[in-house]
Structure formats: structure tokens, C-alpha cells
Amino acid sequence: MADPFPITEAQLTGLFVESILFGVHMVSLGYCLQALMSTKTRWRRSSEINWPMVAISCALFANAAFDVSLGFYHNMKAFVFYTGPGGAAAKFTDISNWVNVLKSLTVVVQTMIGDAMLIYRCWVVYHQSFLVVSCSIVLWLGCLATTIWVIYLEATLHSRVLVSASQLQPAGTSFWALTIVLNIITTGLLLWRIHSVESSNRKYRIHSITDPDRRRSTLQRVMLSIIESGILYSIASLTTFITFVIGSNAVYVTTDAEIQIVGIAFNLIIIRASNIAGFGDGSTMVSAQTSATQSAPLQIIHGSQMTRDQKTEVHVLVTQDSKQDYENMKDS
Template identity: 35%
Template sequence: MSLSLSEAQLLGNWFETLTYGMYLVTCCFCARTLLCIGPEDRWRRPSEIRWFIFSVGITLFVVATFDVVIGLLHNLQAFAFYTGGGGAAQELSDISGWINMARTVAQVIQMILGDFVLANIQMLYCLLPPLESPNTLFNSIFRGFAMAIMLIKAQASLKHEKTTMNSSDIRPWSETLFCITAVQNALTTGLLIWRIWRVEREIEKLRANTSGKTNNQPFRKVIRVIAESGFAYTLMVFLTFVINVCKSNLIYPFANSTLQATGIAFNVIIMRTSPSRDEQFTVFAANGHSVAENGAPTRLRFRSHITELPADIDDDRHQHL
């Protein structure tokens, strides 16, 4: 599909506002989860609020809202206020202008912060053994951060040049950034699913030897939750990478939607740690743990609600939440 720069910008603004509306809906449920507690939904006391997660959520909301606002401002300047030669495309192609630079910075912040927090939330909710060391994950995040700096530097160096995000000076860095992000999220989700599946298989073997029953597979539901939470965001990043490689102006609507998808994925994961979900997860963990005590070698544990954390979880991991 061939799109002009003006068409791509307008389409990108429409897609971003659409996904931003979805994001706002998830924000309401996420705020309720973070600020309310108990069946009566009472307000949490300050000591009960997970301030790290709450501050990250606020940051993602501010960045997402800021990008929507300046995106609208950019279109107004190009289609309503610009009176120079070349029309709207002339204004939109000012790649080193402050609006284009601000939107690139917003995209970078959202992706780096979202990747870091999403990965930590998933890894903290399932305590993995040393085999799945987080060092590899953090190294990939730092590589993405380095690519983001190079992307911003390359874009800022094109002063007074009229070009797009498909410029040969910019595209290598943006492609690398999207590629690293997609691979990182796929690996994180895949490692968690593989580890949970392996633990479930060990428990099922022990259950078959002790009671002969193997039809109960509670951890399959946990696998589905983790897969669903990571699939949508990873898919959006991967599609953005493919569009970027194809040198299409569709990069604008896809990149804008991906920015909002970061916040949506974050909120969905938080919502799935609500008390009702935690009660279900606690039952799953209790069933598996009772079998594991009879000899199943597993280090996988699931957190319950913040007010009912198991005593055997390290205090330093508790402080992260």
C-alpha cells in the first residue's frame, strides 16, 4: 500500500486516538487495582500502594497523552496554519523539528520504560531459577537504549533537511530498536511459558504416580494469561519492524499505535493481578505446591495479593512491588 506523507500522518493520528481510547479504558481498571483493595474496594493506605508500579503507570499515561496532543498539534500546523510553499508535506517532513523530535523521544521513552517494567513484572510474579538469569534481559534493554540514543542523534543531525522516518540515515537505528524490542518480549514471554509448562509436567508425572489422576491442569490457565498479555504488544512491535524494513509510510500509524499498545499491555498485566485473579492463582499455586512438597523439584511460586504475600518470598523482591 502506497501512502503519501500527509495521508500517513493523518492515518497515524486517527489510529493513535483510537488506541488511546482503549488505553484510557484500561487505565480506569488499572487505577482501581492499584488504589483500592478488598471486596469492599476501600482506598489503600499509603503504605499499601505499590508506588513503583503506580509511578510507572503515571509516567506511561503522561507520555501517551503528550504524544496524542502534539500529534494533533502537528496536523493542525501542517493542514490549518502552514502557509508556506510545498503544502502540508513540507511542514510534516521537517524531521529535525521540535515536534518530530519530541514524538521520537516519546516513542523511545514509552518502549524502553514499558519493556523494562513489563519484563520485571512478569519475572517477579514467577520466581525463575538461575538458569533464566535476568542479565540477558537487562543487556538487551541496554542495547535498545543505545539504539534509541543513536536514533535520536541521527534524527537531530538532519537539520533543515526535508525527509521522513524512512530516511537511510534514520532507518537502520529504528529498525534495530524495533527488532531488539520484539525479540526481547518474545524471549521473556517464551521463557516464562516454557518454565511453567515444565513445572506442570513434573507435577503431573508425580500426581500420576501417587493418585493416578492427570486430568487436572491448573497451570495451563496461567500459561494462557502470560501468553495473552505479551502476544499483542510483541505482535505490534514486530509489525512495526516489518513495515520499517519495507520503507513504507505505514510506519507512522503503526508506530503511533505501538506507543499506545505499551501502556495497554502494562495495564492489562496489572489488572490481572487484581484480588479476584490472585485468589484464582493462589488456588492454582496451592494445588501445585501441595504436590511439590511430596517430592517435585520446583522453584516456581505465584504471588498472591499484596496483603497476602507468602512468607518465603525474599523481602528484597517484595520491595520491588
Template identity: 30%
Template structure:
């Protein structure tokens, strides 16, 4: 038997929080598309990244729509005839809408984890580096398949022994994939930033490093917040469970938006007008000779050498180290 917050209250609270996060993700999705399709950023745009952004938006929209439909069915249709039947219906994992929303959540998770593995591959340019995360991603597919199959064939609640084994394995492999990929990506960015730090006046990759770590931490903390109550067999896990789907989208959009803004700022700095180019010029001045007053003192040609120093912007030095990351985000 579960403990903690009642199931009906947990579902209502979860749907409300999910709707709020979904609204934030919709705004971020619009900003993300604008950042990806802006003219001065289009050179770093990758069609796979745009496809992933649209897929995450679609999955999160479907998930929140199903949750709203489940609330209507539970509290309007079932509750009007049998108020005591709301809780058992919401907790029935074999119910079609529950299996469908779980499948959408799995697709959202697979897409989000595949994106971060893809980013690792783009910065390392080596399949062997991401071989471990790829194996973990395949483990996610296997555990997710087992979870959905168990849901569809059993009529028990989510805390049944078989369900707990599959769900715990699914979340554990998801967490391991996210942490491994985030650490690999962050380490690579840090190494490149350190290697070119001496030739630059400021760190151009520290922003990217912070964004990657923030997104990874957000996703990992959310997973732990759902996994711990689930292991304790508390219905409080439902509060966080439905929030994970929009949070995956928010973490993805956050990286693109913040890196895009940083890239735009660097672009404006490099295109700012610089002082005129340095040229050594020779100015020859000839003074006219006044025949009436300077007959005895003719003026000789005067040569004046003027040198100007060209100023190099700090952002121009070591600027090529950002190119590899334009393709990875």
C-alpha cells in the same frame, strides 16, 4: 521515494487510531489502579508496578497530545499559507516536535520492556536468567540514542539510509527483548503449573500463562506491522507507528487487570463458607425411667458416635504457587 499511502493521509489515520486506542488505555488505566489498590489485593501490590503504570499513562498522554499539536500546526498554520508544505513538514525528522514525540516513544518502549524483564526476574529470582534480556535492553538504549541523535542532526526524511539503519536496529532489539522475556516468563509459569498439576483439581496458573502470551503477541505483532512497511519504505508505517505507544500501555494494563480478576475470583472461592469442621462427637442419651410402667425394665445409657467428613476446596491445594506471581505482576 516512499510508496503506498500518501504521508498526509497516513498521519491523519494514525492520529485517529492512536486517539481511539488512547481512550481505551485511559479506561484500562483506571481499572488497573483500582485492581492494584483494592483492599483484598493490596498484599500483592508492588509500588514499582504502580509507578510503571502511571509512567506509561503519562507518556502515552504526552505522545497523543504532541500528535494533535502537530496536526494543528501542519493543517492550520502551515497549510493555510502553503498547502504544498504540509507533507515535507510532517516528514521532516529534525523538526522539534517530531524529535520530542520520538523521545517519548523511546521512553514508553524502555518502560514497557523493563517491566517484562522485571517480571522475569521476580519469578526466577536469578539475575543470570535475565542477563540476556538486560543486555538487549541496553542495546535498545544505545540504538534509541543513535536514532534520536540522527534525527536531531539531519534534515532528511525518515527513509534516509542512516535513519533506516538506526531505526531498524532499534525495532529489532525491541522485538528481540520482548520475545525473549515473554518466552522466559511463559516457560517458568508453565513449569510451575505442571509441577503442581497433580495436586490440584484445576489449573490456577493457566490464566496467567495465557495473559502473558497474549500481551507478548500483541506487542510483537504491532512491532512487525510497523517494521515491515518501514523496510519497504512505505509511509504506511506511520499508520502503525503512532499506535504503538498506547498499545504498549494496553498490553501492560491487560496483564494486571486479567490477573487481578483471576486472583479476586480465587479469593472469593477460598473465602466461601465451608461445611462445619469434622469432629467425632459422642452423644449420651439417658432415658428417664418411668417408675409406674417400667419398673422391671430400666433404660440403660446409649452412646451414639457421629463422624463428619471435612471437604477441602481444590483451590486450597497448591494455592501457594500463585504467591510468586502476585509480586511479578
């Protein structure tokens, strides 16, 4: 049965949706860079800037901008310059055309960068434990293998088929299934870790240096930020997975949207972390301290080195000692 959503309409709709989201991505990038490179009162010195986060944010944006450019070029070639048989649909269904291959590559690369950063955050929160994120790393490597598989098939198929063709179904379905499972597991690990510390805080005592009167704790706000960004990303991936599996041309729209949403979700976590810190700081640093263990940093965004008066730290002090012991620890 013919798809009720023709490929020509799908390509135009995808470009339109992606262009709108690209504008949102651009704005979020501006706020993200502001959070990473400045405080409320001044620009940071070079040694104070978290350059890896700046590089990742810019790389996601550059890849997304490249995909928009490819989409515009592809539509111009198909609708304006191509005069051969089959019309615009013939250009779009040439699966091994370099534009089709590159557009698929930009989508999977963007998704894998987003997944890698999610694993990195989880790794930091669990005290750089590779054991905890080992399952996520295996899933990410599976995504890498299926990425190579997908791109190889597209580049060598040389047939007039769509990206959801039966020849590409096993590889594509595997990729999207793996990335969805990876997101669920890794986000769950993040939330479980933060929730565990928050539960201990409620059981004993909470002390916030920045604002002890806040009704919602810093950890709760961090959890909310992760949940919101995670849901945004997961919905985009799940929608893409569904449209791909059913073989709908709507997959061109969902993948065009996904490549922008990955970057937006990444930027939003940094922006929200900056707001949680209370000023234009690109890092949120939460540490759980007990009388029996050393300080354990739960760095959702790995902060750059800053002087003491430039850093906002929220210390969650959890202790089973007496009130006097707690007061002594607080005074020290």
C-alpha cells in the same frame, strides 16, 4: 517509486487510530488502578498499595497522552497554521523539527519501559536471578544505545526526509529488531518457568486453596494472560518493524498505535492477575513447594504487603512423598 500512502494521509490516519486506542488505554488504566488500589469492599491503605506498579502504569499513560497531544499539535500546525512552501507535507518531512524528534522519543521510551517491566517480571519469577535475564538485559541495553543513536540522528539531520529515510534505517532497524528479540526471549522464559511448574503439578498433586475444583489451574490462567498480552505487544512491534524496513509511510500509523498498545498490554496483565486472584487484588502470588526445598514464589505481579485476611494465595503443592506426608504437610 513514490509511496502510495502519502505522508499527509499517514499522519491523519495515525492520529485517528491512536486517539481510538488512547480511549482504550484510558479505560484499562482505570481498571488497573482499581485493581492496585482497592479490594472488592474497600480502598487499600497507603502501605498496602504497590506504588511502583501504580507509578509505571501512570507513567506509560502520561507518555501516551503526551504523544497524542504532540500528534494533534503537529497536524494543526501543518494543515491549519503553516502557509509556507510545500504545504503540510513540508512540515511533516522536517525530520529535525522538535515535534518530530519528541514523537520519536515518546515511542522508543514507551517501548523501553514496557520491555523493562517484562524483564522485571521474568526476574521475579526466576527468584531474582540476574543470570537468567542477563541476555534480556543486554538486549535492553542495546535498545537504549540505539535509542540514543536514533534521536541524535533525527535531531542533527536537518533534512526534509521521513522517519524511514535511508539515513535512519540502520539505527531504527536495529532498535525494532532488538526489542522484538527481547520480547520473544523473555516471554519464552516466563512461559517455560510457569509451564515447568504446571507440568510438575500434573505429575503429582495439585491443591488450590481458593478453588480446588477449577478445571483450569491458576498457572494455566497466568500463562494465558501472559500469552495474550505478549502477542498483542509482539504483533504491534513486528508490524512497526516491517513498515519501517520497507520504508512505508504506514510506519507513522503503526508507531502511533504501538505507543498505546504498550500501556494497554501492561495494564491488562495486572487486570487479569486481579481476576485470577478472585477479587480486586493487584497481585497474583503462586508458590511452588516441595518436600526438599523452601517455598519459591512465582510472583507475576509483585504484590504489596497485606495482612493475612487480605491476601489471596494459590499454593501449588508438589511432593513426591507419600499420601500421608502430603496430608501432614497440608494440615500444617
